[in-house]
Amino acid sequence: MSPQKILFSPVTRLSGLLSVELSLDNGIITEADVSSTMFRGFEYIMRNRHITDAVYLTQRICGICSTAHGAVASYLLDQLYDNDISENAQILRNIMFGADFLQNHIRHFYFFGLPDFVIMPNQPPFLNQNCSDCRLDDIDNRRLAGHYIDAIKAAEKSHQILALFGGKAPHQHSFVHGGVAVAPTADKINQALALIHDIRNFVQLYMMPDTELISRCYEDYFHIGETPGRFLSFGLFRFGNKNNQVLWKPGILNGCRLDQPQLDFIQEDISRAWFERSESTEQGEVRPAPRKPGAYSWTKAVLYRGQHYEGGPLARMTINGFYNGGTSTMDRIVARSLETLYITELVEEWLHELEPGEPPINQKKELVQDQALSVTDAMRGPLLHSTRLQGEQIERYDIITPTSWNFSPKDDYGNRGPAETALVGTEISAPEFKFVIPGRIIRSFDPCISCATHLFDHRTNTIDKILY
Amino acid sequence: MEKNEFLQLCRDNSLAGNHKLSARILPVVREYLLDHSTDKLPVIWLETSDSGDNNIAFMNATYPYLNHVFTNMIDLIYSNTFMAAQGSDALLLLEDTVNHFRGRFTLVVEGAVPTKDRGIYNVIARTKNGPITALEAITRLGEAAQHVIAIGTCASFGGASSAAPNVTGSVGVSQVLEREVINVSGCPVNPDWFVGTLAHLLMYGKPELDEYNRPKLFYGFTVHHHCQRRSYFDKKDFAKQLGDIECMFSQGCSGPRTGSDCPYRQWINHVSWPVKVNTPCIGCTNPDFPDGSAPFFSPLPQKSKAEKDDNHKQPPMTEGEV
Ligand code: SF4
Numbered sequence: 001m002s003p004q005k006i007l008f009s010p011v012t013r014l015s016g017l018l019s020v021e022l023s024l025d026n027g028i029i030t031e032a033d034v035s036s037t038m039f040r041g042f043e044y045i046m047r048n049r050h051i052t053d054a055v056y057l058t059q060r061i062c063g064i065c066s067t068a069h070g071a072v073a074s075y076l077l078d079q080l081y082d083n084d085i086s087e088n089a090q091i092l093r094n095i096m097f098g099a100d101f102l103q104n105h106i107r108h109f110y111f112f113g114l115p116d117f118v119i120m121p122n123q124p125p126f127l128n129q130n131c132s133d134c135r136l137d138d139i140d141n142r143r144l145a146g147h148y149i150d151a152i153k154a155a156e157k158s159h160q161i162l163a164l165f166g167g168k169a170p171h172q173h174s175f176v177h178g179g180v181a182v183a184p185t186a187d188k189i190n191q192a193l194a195l196i197h198d199i200r201n202f203v204q205l206y207m208m209p210d211t212e213l214i215s216r217c218y219e220d221y222f223h224i225g226e227t228p229g230r231f232l233s234f235g236l237f238r239f240g241n242k243n244n245q246v247l248w249k250p251g252i253l254n255g256c257r258l259d260q261p262q263l264d265f266i267q268e269d270i271s272r273a274w275f276e277r278s279e280s281t282e283q284g285e286v287r288p289a290p291r292k293p294g295a296y297s298w299t300k301a302v303l304y305r306g307q308h309y310e311g312g313p314l315a316r317m318t319i320n321g322f323y324n325g326g327t328s329t330m331d332r333i334v335a336r337s338l339e340t341l342y343i344t345e346l347v348e349e350w351l352h353e354l355e356p357g358e359p360p361i362n363q364k365k366e367l368v369q370d371q372a373l374s375v376t377d378a379m380r381g382p383l384l385h386s387t388r389l390q391g392e393q394i395e396r397y398d399i400i401t402p403t404s405w406n407f408s409p410k411d412d413y414g415n416r417g418p419a420e421t422a423l424v425g426t427e428i429s430a431p432e433f434k435f436v437i438p439g440r441i442i443r444s445f446d447p448c449i450s451c452a453t454h455l456f457d458h459r460t461n462t463i464d465k466i467l468y
Numbered sequence: 469m470e471k472n473e474f475l476q477l478c479r480d481n482s483l484a485g486n487h488k489l490s491a492r493i494l495p496v497v498r499e500y501l502l503d504h505s506t507d508k509l510p511v512i513w514l515e516t517s518d519s520g521d522n523n524i525a526f527m528n529a530t531y532p533y534l535n536h537v538f539t540n541m542i543d544l545i546y547s548n549t550f551m552a553a554q555g556s557d558a559l560l561l562l563e564d565t566v567n568h569f570r571g572r573f574t575l576v577v578e579g580a581v582p583t584k585d586r587g588i589y590n591v592i593a594r595t596k597n598g599p600i601t602a603l604e605a606i607t608r609l610g611e612a613a614q615h616v617i618a619i620g621t622c623a624s625f626g627g628a629s630s631a632a633p634n635v636t637g638s639v640g641v642s643q644v645l646e647r648e649v650i651n652v653s654g655c656p657v658n659p660d661w662f663v664g665t666l667a668h669l670l671m672y673g674k675p676e677l678d679e680y681n682r683p684k685l686f687y688g689f690t691v692h693h694h695c696q697r698r699s700y701f702d703k704k705d706f707a708k709q710l711g712d713i714e715c716m717f718s719q720g721c722s723g724p725r726t727g728s729d730c731p732y733r734q735w736i737n738h739v740s741w742p743v744k745v746n747t748p749c750i751g752c753t754n755p756d757f758p759d760g761s762a763p764f765f766s767p768l769p770q771k772s773k774a775e776k777d778d779n780h781k782q783p784p785m786t787e788g789e790v
Contacts, residue, residue: 007555007556007594007595007596008554008555009555009556009593009594009595010548010554010555010558010559010592010593011554011555012547012548012549012551012552012553012554012555012558013548013550013551013552013554014548014549015520015523015549016515016520017515017548017590017591017592017593019591019593019594021594035594035598037590037591037592037594038516038517038589038590038591039582039589039590039636040517040589040628040629040634040636040638041636044633044635045628045631045633048631048632049762049763050762050763050764050765050766052763052764052765053762053763053764056764057628057758057762057764058653060519060521060627060628060758061519062519062520062521063518063519063520063521063522063524063525063656064520064521064523064524065524066519066521085594091731103524106614107524111527111549111550112549115552120552123538123543123549124538124542124543124544124551125538125544125545125547125551125552126551126552126559127545127551127552127553127561128551128552128553128557128558128561129552129553130553130554130557145488148535149533151533152527152535153533153536155527155528156527156528156529156530156533156736156737159524159528159736160736160737160739163735163736163739163740164739164740165740165745166745167735167740167741167742167743167744167745168735168740168741168742169528169663169735169736169746170521170524170525170656171521171523171655171656171752173745173747173750174745174746174747176747177510178710180713181710181746181747182712182744182745182746183746184607184713186498191739209509271753288589288635288636290585290588290589291585291588298589310609338777339575358711359710359711359746361709361710361711363709363710411773434555435555435557436555439555441556443471448520450518450519451522
């Protein structure tokens with residue numbers, strides 16, 4: 001077979017728009033260009049707004065992990081205003097954040113992932129499913145396809161917990177700077193406990209066995225879509241009156257070496273992204289350049305010490321010692337399901353710890369800093385917000401999203417990002433697998449493109465402190 | 469690009485490479501499309517410039533749940549988020565739906581439409597003949613559809629995607645189509661508003677629309693009109709901070725100028741809404757959201773003047789109360 005190009009576009013069952021161009025030689029993927037094909041320019045939108053608007057407006061970056069943006073913006077404002085956060089507020093914040101994680105992971109596994117491995121009924125929205133490598137026997141297949149419907153309710157219940165305390169979902173309202181505006185009353189706690197009980201049952205009785213079955217049937221995927229084992233997490237679930245304790249620890253793992261991530265080492269690279277530096281404006285500022293030759297994505301490459309790093313459940317689980325496996329497609333899937341189970345248990349525990357009473361919120365009114373930087377992990381990996389103010393107005397607001405790490409295009413040296421690395425070297429053993437196999441690999445990263453296309457410029461960012 | 473060229477693009481793409489499998493499957497699909505959908509709405513859902521939140525909101529539909537919507541109300545044939553098909557197999561379905569259901573399918577658009585640089589900031593798919601921008605796809609599919617529904621505030625009016633300084637020149641769907649668009653706004657939409665609009669189309673035809681082309685059923689009265697805290701407002705009993713139980717007007721509430729039934733419908737199985745958790749309504753269904761609601765926590769009279777000259781985009785306050 002002579003070298004061949006495959007245009008995989010659109011990649012479906014994810015959030016946002018993604019295309020991938022693959023080069024195939026003798027049935028082996030020899031090159032992969034992952035291309036985010038949408039740009040909204042949120043950093044421009046954030047400028048000249050009142051800083052407190054960030055808690056609601058940045059949630060509009062992403063509909064599937066909006067609470068993550070609300071959370072990191074709240075932590076950022078807590079620094080800027082020097083808020084003290086009560087323990088009840090922290091518990092409540094984590095309950096809401098955890099509930100959004102559950103929604104994301106359940107929907108990713110069943111709505112986006114399941115049709116990769118299970119034959120779905122021949123009706124919309126499953127028409128034209130390519131089932132040439134679906135391996136479950138008839139009975140198992142029918143059972144798992146049926147779980148799609150149970151997942152609809154389990155995920156909706158996760159968002160019910162978020163809405164109970166946050167007012168609505170996506171884009172909750174009450175997790176703001178200074179704490180949480182809602183009163184955690186006995187009836188709400190009780191209602192949430194009943195919901196988490198159902199969700200936990202679903203995860204234990206359906207999601208875990210389903211994951212186990214799929215990982216057994218598709219065991220070869222423990223060796224397909226591997227990455228070099230460089231993982232990054234900014235940590236998850238904060239406690240302490242200054243958001244200073246992190247329940248799931250942050251880390252930067254390179255092979256066996258685990259360190260604390262430091263902001264100084266983060267760089268962005270726009271050599272293959274549709275951006276250019278503009279000399280006329282503030283030093284180093286970048287602006288969109290949709291016709292830039294050689295570029296192929298609206299996502300910028302983000303590097304740590306000059307190397308690409310992978311984020312997400314597998315990174316968190318591995319860094320925290322909760323999972324000790326490989327770096328493959330199936331490892332990513334298994335780690336996500338495991339994380340779902342852990343979080344259901346945490347949310348239930350926190351609901352028991354929550355003290356019923358007044359709204360745990362105390363917002364200070366005076367800014368004490370004019371710049372701040374804050375991090376967390378979102379569902380699919382590390383998330384960073386940083387800002388510089390002029391009075392109470394935003395002068396700059398920079399965001400590095402998880403998908404920028406995982407779906408980095410190539411950097412100046414031609415090094416590939418994690419998703420590209422996972423694709424290259426993969427064997428496409430038959431022509432009808434040309435979307436099937438890459439689709440499984442790509443989706444295991446839980447890509448979300450609406451959040452991926454942002455600007456960050458470390459060189460002009462004046463904050464270069466150590467994060468932890 | 470002409471319509472035929474657009475279809476040709478999809479077709480060329482499907483012919484490129486090896487499509488033996490699709491060729492085997494497609495006749496079955498075609499038959500399915502012809503036999504079914506007599507009493508369900510065939511739907512093409514395009515995601516353009518947005519955050520995907522309306523998709524998630526749609527998944528939160530309760531009574532009917534999502535599976536009921538799929539079984540009894542719509543045939544969601546093309547949807548970047550839900551469809552099992554991928555790559556050019558997915559584009560084939562788009563082409564097939566347009567061919568077989570011309571004038572009978574419903575086009576749902578989620579997201580704003582970038583118009584600057586001929587729409588290059590949003591490409592729904594790449595083909596070997598070049599990118600298909602959201603602008604091209606919506607223009608062509610919009611002409612062939614029976615109904616066009618804009619879901620969410622980005623698709624309805626530009627929303628957050630078109631917020632100042634709007635570097636991508638994003639606009640709402642109705643601004644690129646010369647036809648009626650039913651706007652089901654919200655950031656995100658309450659699934660009831662969207663599923664309810666579909667139900668109305670199916671059972672009783674087109675719903676009655678307000679001046680912004682939104683179904684009056686859901687947007688006909690302001691949040692303020694229905695609000696549980698209205699008696700506080702009338703007594704000028706205003707909250708001192710977020711978390712208080714009094715009227716949220718002092719905390720930036722946009723309820724007096726926002727059409728929606730949040731106070732009694734509420735969200736996610738009807739459990740809550742922003743004022744119920746002691747925070748302000750930020751007016752997310754409005755044509756001028758978010759700029760007209762900013763700063764979110766400043767009382768209405770002090771909000772940004774950014775869009776205030778533009779009368780078309782400016783919903784008035786209700787009943788001269790404020
Ligand atoms: S201003 Fe807001 S909180 Fe007050 S009564 Fe009106 S809608 Fe309700």
